[in-house]
Amino acid sequence: MAGAKLASFDYEIFGKVQVSLKQILFFTGVFFRRDTKKTAESLELVGWVRNTDRKTVEGTVQGKEENLVLMKKWLQTKGSRKSRIDRAVFKNEKTVSTLKFKDFTVRD
Secondary structure, three states: OOOOOEEEEEEEEEEEOOOOHHHHHOOOOOOHHHHHHHHHHHOOOEEEEEEOOOOOEEEEEEEEHHHHHHHHHHHHHOOOOOOEEEEEEEEEEEEOOOOOOOOEEEOO
């Protein structure tokens, strides 16, 4: 990533982004975390994603600034196929000199 401007942001996504009791009973899911990881990796981004007790999904993303713009748009408008995004909140947006993470992980 030499020469590329690196940046970072934290996010929280509200809507249908976690599995419901009905989905658990029928062995289906929303797959938001899985698809967030796939999208981040396809954009060569690092960081993490996890479910919260508030029924949201949160995380941190770092990487090339131009790829972060694409990731932010995906988080705001697309998400996983079975998700519904009502609102996306972005915080701590900043330029960084080095990446804090080596890869993108799904946390428990």
